[in-house]
Amino acid sequence: MAKAKIAVNGYGTIGKRVADAVQAQDDMEIIGISKTKPNYEAAVAHQLGYDIYAPAANLEAFEKAGMPAAGSVEEMIEKADLVVDCTPGGIGKSNKTLYEKAGVKAIWQGGEDHELAGYSFNAIANYEGAFGLDFVRVVSCNTTGLCRVIYPIDKAFGTKKVRVTLARRATDPNDIKKGPINAIVPNPIKLPSHHGPDVKTVIPHINITSAAMKIPTTLMHVHTVNMELKNECNVEDIVEVLGSQSRIRFVGQGITSTAEIMEVARDIKRPRNDMWENCVWTDSITMHEGELYFFQAIHQESIVVPENVDAIRAMMELESDGAKSILKTNKAIGL
Ligand SMILES: NC(=O)C1=CN([C@@H]2O[C@H](COP(=O)(O)OP(=O)(O)OC[C@H]3O[C@@H](n4cnc5c(N)ncnc54)[C@H](O)[C@@H]3O)[C@@H](O)[C@H]2O)C=CC1
Ligand SMILES: O=C(OP(=O)(O)O)[C@H](O)COP(=O)(O)O
Incomplete structure (x- = not known):
C-alpha cells in the first residue's frame, strides 16, 4: 500500500519532532517541511534530507543560503494528503482556507482553539472518533x-x-x-x-x-x-x-x-x-x-509527538483500532 503523504507546516519544536516520528513509520512519509527563513533549523532539515518549502517571497533567500527550497508552501500543501500544522499558537488558524482550498486534511496543535478543527484528539481517549476526519486538533x-x-x-x-x-x-x-x-x-x-x-x-x-x-x-x-x-x-x-x-x-x-x-x-x-x-x-x-x-x-517538547502520528493514522484510515495504532507508533519510534 502507498504510504500516506504528510507535510509539516512549521518546523519548530513540535514540527521537527513530528517529522522524524512520521518518517520512522512504515505507513506514512514526509513529503516536505516548511520553514519561513533559512536559519540553522532549516540547515539541519536540509542535512537530514527533508525537502524544504518556503513562502514564495522567501525562496530566493533559501537559494542564496545554499539550501534551495523545493517550492512554495502552497506547492507543498498541494502534494500532501495531510498537513500537520505546527506553526506557533494562533497562526495555524489563518492556514485553514489554504488547506480547504487544496482539499487536504489537517492537524493543528494545542495552541489553536478546539472550534478551529472541531475535534480535539488524544490517542487513548478518543482515537476511534477521529477515523476518516478531515480536521483534528491534537491537544496541548x-x-x-x-x-x-x-x-x-x-x-x-x-x-x-x-x-x-x-x-x-x-x-x-x-x-x-x-x-x-x-x-x-x-x-x-x-x-x-x-x-x-x-x-x-x-x-x-x-x-x-x-x-x-x-x-x-x-x-x-x-x-x-x-x-x-x-x-x-x-x-x-x-x-x-x-x-x-x-x-x-x-x-x-x-x-x-x-x-x-x-x-x-x-x-x-x-x-x-x-x-x-x-x-x-x-x-x-x-x-x-x-x-x-x-x-x-x-516533557512539553515531545509528549504530543506520538499523538500526532496516531491522529494521522486515524484520519487517513490506516488503522481503525486505536490500541493497535498506539503500539505501532510506539514500536517505530522506540518507546
Ligand atoms: N513547545 C511546546 O512545548 C508545545 C507546543 N505545542 C503547540 O504546538 C504549536 C507549535 O509550537 P512550537 O513548536 O513550540 O512553536 P515553535 O515556535 O517552536 O515553532 C513554530 C515554527 O513555525 C514557523 N512559523 C512561524 N510562522 C509561520 C507561518 N506563518 N507559516 C509557517 N511557519 C511559521 C517558525 O519559524 C517555527 O519554525 C503551537 O500550537 C503550540 O501551542 C504543543 C505542545 C507543546
Ligand atoms: O502547549 C503547551 O503548554 P500548555 O498546555 O500550558 O498550553 C506548550 O508547553 C506551549 O506552551 P507556551 O504557549 O507556554 O509556549
Missing part, C-alpha cells in the same frame, strides 16, 4: 498529559471531580526571549486555566478545573493531580491501572526532579532527550479520605 502538552491519566482512571473507577495545579515550564530550552527567569507567575490569573476546559473537549463528562503558574525552568511541566473517585480503590489499584498504559512511565529510584528525568532520557539515548511518556512519581500516589493525589512530570 499539558492537556495530553492530563487525558492520559484521567481517561484510564475514570474508566476503571469513575470520577466525581478532578482538580489540577500545573507548574508550567516558562519556555522551551532553545528560546532566549521569554521568561520569567526569576519569578513565579500565576498564569493565567483568571481561573480556570485552559487545561481543565481543554480536557473536556476530549473527555466531555469529566468534572475538572485547573490552575496554572509559570516557573523559571525549561525542562518539563509538573502537575499535582487530585481526583475524587466514584468507586473505592487503593494505591495498588491505581498503580495497576496506570502501569497498564504504554505512555505512562513510573519514576522513583532516586529520581526526585525533572532534571533527573531528563538525565534518564539522555541515558536511554532518546532522540533529542525526548521523554514521550507521562512521568508519574510512584511514591506520590496517595489515597486520602477517598481522594487520589499524585505528581507527574510532562
